[in-house]
Amino acid sequence: MPVNFTESTDLKPIAGVRLNSICAGIKRTDRDDVTLFEFIEGTTFAAVFTKNAFCAAPVEIAKQHLQRANPRFWLINSGNANAGTGETGKDNAKRCCSSVSILGKCEQFQVLPFSTGVIGQPLPIEKIESILPDLLEGLNKQHWLKAARAIMTTDTLSKGVSREIILNGKTVTITGIAKGAGMIRPDMATMLAFIATDAKIETPILQECLKQAVEKSFNRITIDGDTSTNDSCILAATGKSGVFINDENRETFQTTLEEVCIYLAQSIVRDGEGATKFITIEVLKGKTEQECLEVAYTIAHSPLVKTAFFASDANWGRILAAVGRSGVENLDLNAVEIYLNNVCIVRNGGRAIEYTEEQGHQAMSPAEIVVQIYLHRGISNTQVWTCDFSYDYVRINAEYRT
């Protein structure tokens, strides 16, 4: 069960974007699995892709196509990741783009492919091609929720959000959808996020905005530390609101974009497999943000810390040991303070004098826990979000691929 999370059904359309989803029967015949986004001419784009050296065919093709021209379409399928499929996989991704381009009257490289699902099986390209005419026929501004549901794989709920702001006296809207974190399940790979706005933004600035927002959101979550082969986040700006983003209004736009990305990123953690707790790890007063991040991720990836969260066990020794092995140079453990939901559990390198196990157990019981680690050696801070490690994580990931 997701942690304090419900589906957002009120997703605002973005002027200049039409979309549609349909069932091609890629893996199941009872749900939509192919989605198409169409963008008005003049739309600008920014994208961030997985750093995994083993990246999927659609990721390679999408990167190539983005180099050549501004896209007109995004084609997304769930049920098959088209990863570990070699040259055939790339040919299949290209052929999908080609088929869309013929029907959609654009160049092949103006279509970006995205895939998510089982690794290592050939993409059933005929199934996808057969539904493309209907998919284009049904393009509609209102289909964001339909799309959010169609890109799901092992997600239990769809993830989407809209934000509106007034800039230069006009309304600017950002709507985004996303799916499943990390390598969630046997052969299921991929975190995908698709975001659009009707603001008008030049490509280099849009790329900067996205990069900065991703750094504060999708790059601050972890379920199990396993970077997927297909991770992609892409942002389109149609310009149809008539609001040009410039030095004056950029900060407001950036803040709102970050809100959207953080909402989507946190949704992914709240719906992480087997998650029973949503955990915020704040590392404070470090020398650099990098060292804060190292400490935060060492804690967030420790199976021992994560099982303690599952058990609501305020096992401060495990947290302190994780801080100790995080590789931060010349760390003075005696300066470290650790708080769980505002209860000080560690001070001066040992259990805080006033701390009782009863307090610790109470602090660990809620479904939302904030862990604060004060390093007390600088002015840098960071935070990451993660979930606990439960029996269900093992169950979900141990089930044979079927």
Place this chain on the structure above:
Amino acid sequence: MPVNFTESTDLKPIAGVRLNSICAGIKRTDRDDVTLFEFIEGTTFAAVFTKNAFCAAPVEIAKQHLQRANPRFWLINSGNANAGTGETGKDNAKRCCSSVSILGKCEQFQVLPFSTGVIGQPLPIEKIESILPDLLEGLNKQHWLKAARAIMTTDTLSKGVSREIILNGKTVTITGIAKGAGMIRPDMATMLAFIATDAKIETPILQECLKQAVEKSFNRITIDGDTSTNDSCILAATGKSGVFINDENRETFQTTLEEVCIYLAQSIVRDGEGATKFITIEVLKGKTEQECLEVAYTIAHSPLVKTAFFASDANWGRILAAVGRSGVENLDLNAVEIYLNNVCIVRNGGRAIEYTEEQGHQAMSPAEIVVQIYLHRGISNTQVWTCDFSYDYVRINAEYRT
């Protein structure tokens, strides 16, 4: 249940070493928990300690004492790690050494303290002091198995081994005992290994021998990636065999020492918490041993790979994705080959053409699995040993500390 592992009861005594274990009731009253080793004068020593910045009081004191003189005694307690105990912890560790030194007629700094067990609770020093006279009284060459059992915490079986070799026409013996890997259980910290030989070796060479052996054994195992606060491995050479280790016979001695360390290290993995499989990960034909290690540990620490091993699921996508995210620069995934128990599952960056799921499931079914990753970009090789990730791992680690 440990994986293909039974207790070795035939541990050879080492001339010049006497030992004894006794129950002080530190955590439980039905088992030995304090152990003393006594060494003849002239014994040389080598030691390797945890790199965790949050290291336990006895580790700090043992390091200090080793700087000052060759030890005469090692004092080891289980049931309490004396970690996260601040200045009081160090005072307690020193006081134990002092009490032994008075009874044993040596300097305080000739006693090395070791502790393993619950973190953050004060060491019950009176209990330990009260049994010291009996402990010294009962010192005996034969008590290695008794000691191997007394240093256990959550280990299900004791771990020990002896090897004999003929050097210069005389028998040289090495006997070692060890306990529990990583941060095994709520508040249980520590991998401890105590090894002794009757060979005669100068301190700098002994330290080199141990460092090299540890690099190939204890530094090649992982249960959950959580480095303990108390990890220590110490080696004593009494010289009583009359065999001096020199350039001629050093290689044979080294090989035998490595056999002892590898046996103990593998025992720890075989008895890892919740382990149902013993997994050897070999990374071959890399540019450097370091990059081979990075790949091996990324695989060994991936919760997704470990749950797949538990499920006997030959999920090659997860293994390949772990290779891809291991951070090796300019890695050509198309050159990578992956074998599971000699079945080729991945070639040219995708599923091997001849491979069938049936073969994969068969290769994953035994309790012992060898994973071979060929990087095909150099001549360096390495291997690490790990276990799978089961429901029992979560159960053991989620149980509230009691």
